[in-house]
Amino acid sequence: MIKRMEEMTTSDYEAIGLRSGLEIHQQIDTRKKLFCRCPVLPYSDEYDAQILRHMRPTLSELGEYDGTALMEFKTKKNITYQINKDTICTYEIDDTPPFELNPQALDIALEITMLLNCKLVSEIHIQRKQYLDGSIPAGFQRTTILGVDGWIPFKNRRINIIQLGLEEDACREVSDTGHERVYLTDRLGIPLIETVTAPEMTTPRDVAEVARILSDLVRASGKVRRGIGAARQDVNVSVTGGCRVEIKGVSRIPAIPLLVHNEAFRQVFLLEIKKELSRRGITDSTFSSECFDVTDELSGTVYSPAAAALKKGFELRAVLLRGYVGLLSTVTQPGCTFAGEISDRVRVIACLDTLPNIVNDGEEGYSFSVSEWETVKKKTGAETGDAVVVVWGSVEDLDMATGEIATRAREAIYGVCSETRQSYSDGTNGFERILPGPNRMYPDTDLQPIAITEKMIERIESDLPERPWERMERYITVGVPAESARQMSISYMRFVYDEAVKKCLYSPRILMHFFLSTLNHLKNSGNVSEIPDETLIEVLSAASRRNLPVEAAAYILEKTCGNGNAEIESVITDLTIPDxxxxxxxxxxxxxxxxxxxxxxxxxxxxxxxxxxxxxxxxxxxxxxxxxxxxxxxxxxxxxxxxxxx
Amino acid sequence: MKIHNGYNVGLDVGTIESIAELGRNEAHYKIPEKEFPYDPSKPNVRLFGTGGTIASRLDYRTGAVIPAFSPGELYGSVPELADICNLKTEKLYGVFSENMGPEQWKGTAEAIGRAIADGVDGIVIGHGTDTMHHTAAVLSFMVQDTPVPVVMVGSQRSSDRPSSDAAINLMNATYAAAESDIAEVMVCMFGPTSDQYGLLHRGTRVRKMHSSYRSTFRTIGDIPLAMVEKGHITPLKTDYRKRRTDRHVKINTAFDSSVSIVYYYPDMKPDIIESLIDNGYKGIIIAGTGLGHVNKPLYPVLKKACDQGVHVYMTVQTLWGYVQMFVYDTGRDIMDLGVIPASNMLPEVAYMKLCWALGQSHDREEVKKIMLTPIAGEITEREPHNGYLILQGGIPEVEEFIRSHKR
Structure with a gap:
């Protein structure tokens, strides 16, 4: 049974060998896009025109086709892009070669690379990363690596940063039904940085905490975009004996732990199936499956998903999986069995996306009648140890579907497949595509490499902001409680706070309380409109020099920045300090x-x-x-x- | 340096302390080859290669272009071709289109003649897009009365990108060559930027109009011959030459390249024309302003050119529309100098035709007769109103049309 996350201890995760890493995508705040001069404007689903594209795989630099690319090609999708003339030019729709890389984006990305303690490359080489799902109209994303081998502190150790890349953002999917996929292009081409950590987190909670630290860090630069969709996490998960699976596009950090937990256990259960297959003597060479047309046999069915398909003129096929009895009902995630993994492939690759799209003979609940199953089993020659999967769809899609059923069943022999999976809001995940490998990369022949010169490095380094953890440490050293120090280290008020510490006679600890508590109360009281930073510093400084308690500053601010608009000095003069x-x-x-x-x-x-x-x-x-x-x-x-x- | 995840990074050699070999992974940059199937019931198409980016790959090691060209390679990368025809390929040249010249044009025309004699049902010519319309024009003159379609095709967005137009162009061109009823020299390229349909343009009326757009080729001053999608051709014009079963084709590869195009600009000095005369040019195509004009200071030198036997023809740099030199006195004056209006021939087409004409004769009247007698639609009697349609973006009705006409 699946253990609930709340019941798991660190050593439980250690026992299954959980390892997790993050890929954090964060848009950076530039006026223009990465490879063209389109302005970066707020998201909008309004569009003026639509264009259609198809994608074909291309060879990598090493002469290989990427597996994901071939898989996507199998889906034969018509990909429609909705384009808005204010934010999309001929570059984004791949009708014009790229312009030079946005220097503002490069500066910001280099700054963050340095903040992450990465080693900078001497020269950046723009690469094309193939995306045949169509999320980029060109069929590839322009991407480049700026630095490698960085680190951030985490719980008395370091989490290593494998690399930091700069790339253009992709489209947002609007819909994907059958062979039609529609994308909105409103965030296409916006510069973003991708931070990849080593798989060094060993509990689901640690993954979320590291995501939070990285998010705080990039926000501390003050040069990244905020708001919905401006930051997205991919989470890599593996357990001992499993392999890397990427859960894509997690937009909320609090959602991470449950996703990691469920994926870890999905892998554990797939490994159990692997063990069972091995026990049954099923190997890659003895694996046997066969496909049968069972349209006639099941033509009179009342099982409604199949009956509805027949009504549309679709056909039915049965796939016999020798020796697989019972395995399809193995639970892999809460509310999901191994049959669900197969159904996912049929949905994504064969585009049979009306669910349910398959049913198997071991399935509990609504299904074909017992006698219908008997007929199917007879036709397929199924014996007691076998499993039978029935699938329905258009004749053109069925070849692909039956092929995928056999393929996925066979892959179970190897346990876990390297996949990219999409996250669901209930903490489970579903198949999206095969995990792409290095073969989807090839050099962008449209752009020259760019040297990262000493001059650039010096210029950016001289302006490098303090890292949040360094700032926090500094606050703690002067007597500020750790939690307040953490809070202030990532607050937008941190620069004003530092200034106040310099200019007033109050202790850093008293000022910290004033900034994190008193000031917020005052701002939320509705008694003041806006407090300019200079006024704040002036008031705090004046109050401290007259030996007034720090609370006096709040009173003075209320008088000077509230409705009265009083002069600071006159408020102070009028004050009576009680004995x-x-x-x-x-x-x-x-x-x-x-x-x-x-x-x-x-x-x-x-x-x-x-x-x-x-x-x-x-x-x-x-x-x-x-x-x-x-x-x-x-x-x-x-x-x-x-x-x-x- | 290529790193484990496929990315390349540049390292300053001065920062490398040591290098160790940990293993080897040899790259075999080759398009997977599969034997092109033969089906006796399918038409036979010959594909000539001249270079260009259609179905080619970059060799990253040397920077050279490796064309995917053998039938096996093409079948490996565009297997759909086998549904259309039996394909044989012949590599004529491997040059970028800007390096095409008289030798290649003549060679291609002769190869077309041989293929027709061989009995092919259609011919496809892979060509770089930059000068595809020049080659289409000259082949229209060198290959006359072809009994089968001769379809030029290229790729505007290189085939090393997943969204390339190469595969679809190749499929459309091959289908047009195999099945269409139009026995002319044509260009087959994307209609809209979307992956929807290709257009078959007449070789003498087509022009590349955008440096990078997929839908860069446009028929100028007329409408395209037909639309083509895999498995379907929709004729737009009816006055084309029909496919025949005979093998009679006239190949005339006469060519004299001592011709220049002079793109007129205000305040042009006579020395430009002077230098052409001095350098022995025999023909000049002027791309004049408006209805076909140049400024007065050029008159004496143009007269000198004509008097010395240089054949001078006037075309318009507006591309659309006819030369009409009677409307203004200045036009009549220019004609009096000996400059001959070339009707609505596109400047590049007039250039090709004059080279071809001078290859046959230097007699002023004979050359004029060849130049002004339409052979392949290079001069048309009339321009239909929809032969000049450039939708102007921003205008409400155009925006409405684009929005409502999906893709």
Missing amino acids: RKDIEDTAVRIMEILDPFDTGLMERFLIGRIKDRFKGMPGGREVLEVVRNTIFTEFADSSSRQIQRR
């Missing part, structure tokens, strides 16, 4: 109307009221001191001891 006696008197007066039994509530209430009375002016620390030491000691009961312990 200890005033605070004590006020506290006592308030105490008189309080229920003395709930001391926690009392304490909070008191602090709030006292601060209100003095326009927030006494520091929180001072009021707490007064409340605890002076007031509560007068109620010398057990609850006060409790308070003092706290």
Whole structure:
């Protein structure tokens, strides 16, 4: 049975040998696209025209065809692109050669490459990466590697970065039914960076945490695009005995752990099937399958998916899998069996996408009648140890479909297949295509290599922002609590905070609390419109130099940046700072109307009221001191001891 | 350096400390070959190769082009061809189209003659696109009364890209050669940029009109002969020469290359024409402004050229429309100098025809007769109104048409 993720421990994952790595795609914030001068505009599904393309595989530089490319070619898709004249020129539809690589994009990408501690290449070579699914009208993506062998810190160790690449973004799929696939081109050609980590994460949670660190890092550069679809993760997963499977296009980091967990177990179950096949003596050379036309035999069926197909003039085929009895019902993911893996291939490659598209004789639930199965088994010569899969579709697609059924069944002999799989929102995944290999790469003969000169490196290095983990470390060293330090290290306020630390007399720790808490309260109170950074620094500096508690700064900001638009100096002059006696008197007066039994509530209430009375002016620390030491000691009961312990 | 995932990166040699050989993986950059099937019920097509990017691969090691050219290679990369015909191939040349010249044109015309004598049902000529319309024009004059289709084809977006137009162009051209009823020299290339249909253009009226678009070839001043999709030809014109079963074809490869095209611009100086005379040019095709004009300072030197026996013809740089030198006095003056209006011949076509005419005669009247007698549609009696259609983007009705007419 599948163990739930919540029940799994680190050593459970260690036992199955989980290894996972990430490929993070992040659009960078440039005015124009990577290889043409089209502006980068917000996504829009409006379009002015449509064009049609077909894709054929091309040879790699080493003279090989890529397996994925051949698979996609089998699908014989009509690929339609919806194009908008404001964002798409003749380059993106591959009717014009590329223009020179966008220098702004190169600068940003180099900066991030350096932030990841990567070794820079001396010369970038633009490559073409074949995509026969049509997600790029040319049939290939222009891509290049800027750096290799980098690292980021993670839990007292390093996660290695294999490479960082710069490439053009692809299309968004609108629909894919039968042999028709439609793409929207609104993000096509936008520059993006691809960061590839080594497969060094060993629990699903670690994968998400590393994704978060990398996301924080690129955002810290301030030069990446935000918003839906601007960052997408591919997650690579393998277990001992399995192989690398890529789960594509995960847009939310919190979705990662469950996807990794389910994929790890899918591989574990496929390995069980492999073991069982081996036990049954089924090998690549003894594997046997046969295909039969069973249209006539099943012409009178009431099993509705098949009956509906027959009505459309489709035909039915039975594929006999010798020795496979029972295996198709093996669960591979929550709610999915090995038969589902076969069905996926039939759907994607043979384009039979009305589900269910197959049914097998071992399937529980709705299916052909017992006597219909008997007829089919008789026709195919199936014996007790065999399995039979029935598939329906147009005559043209059925050859492909029956071929894929046998192919997928045979692949089970090897356990896990290298595949690219799509992620579903319930944390499971489905087949998308065979995992492409190095043979889909070949050089782009349209563009010259570009040297990364010392001059470029120096220029970018001199402007390199502090890495979030370095910044966090710096904050911790000056006494800021770790969680606040982490938060500030990736906050957009970090530069203002640093400035405030320099210019005021408050401690970094007090200022940190002010920035992360007080300031947010003030901003959310609706009492201030906008606080310019310079005003913030000026107010904090003035308040600190007059020895005012940091809370005074909030009050001054409210007066100067709120409706009143008061002058900083006049607000400060008008301030009355209460002395200890005033605070004590006020506290006592308030105490008189309080229920003395709930001391926690009392304490909070008191602090709030006292601060209100003095326009927030006494520091929180001072009021707490007064409340605890002076007031509560007068109620010398057990609850006060409790308070003092706290 | 190629790294494990197929990417190439450039390394500064100064940074390499040591090199070790860990293994070997030899590259065999070759298009998979399969024997082209023979089916006696299918038409026989001959494919001539001249070079260009159709069905070719780059040799990344040397940078040279390896054409996919043997029937086996073509079948390996475009297996659909076997559904259309029995294919035999013959490599004539391996040059980029800008390097095509008289020797190649003559050789190609003669090869066409031989193939027709051999009994083929159609001929396809693979050619680089840059000068495809020049070759189409000259072949239209050198090969007359062909009994079978002669279809030129190329690839605008190189065949080393998955979205290339090469395979579809090749299929369309082969189908047109095998099955069409049009026995003329034609160019078969993409109609729209989409993978939808090809157009068959008459060899003397076609021109490459965009440096990179798939749908770059356009029939100028007329409409294309037909649309072609795999398995289907839709004629658009009716006045074409029909396929015949006889083998009578006239091959006339006369050619004198002492001709130049002068693309006129305002303020052109007489020394341009002077230098052509001095260098022994025998023919000049002027691409004049508007209805066929040049500025006054050129008059004396044009008169000198004509007087010295140079054959000077006027065409229009507007490409569309006829030369009409009677409308303005200046036109009449230019004709008085001896310059002959060449009707609605495209400048490049007039150039090819003058080379061909001068190869046959240098007699002024004889050359003029050859030049002004239409042989292959290079001069038409009339221009249909839809022979000049350039949809202007941005105009509401055009945008509406593009939006509603999917693809």
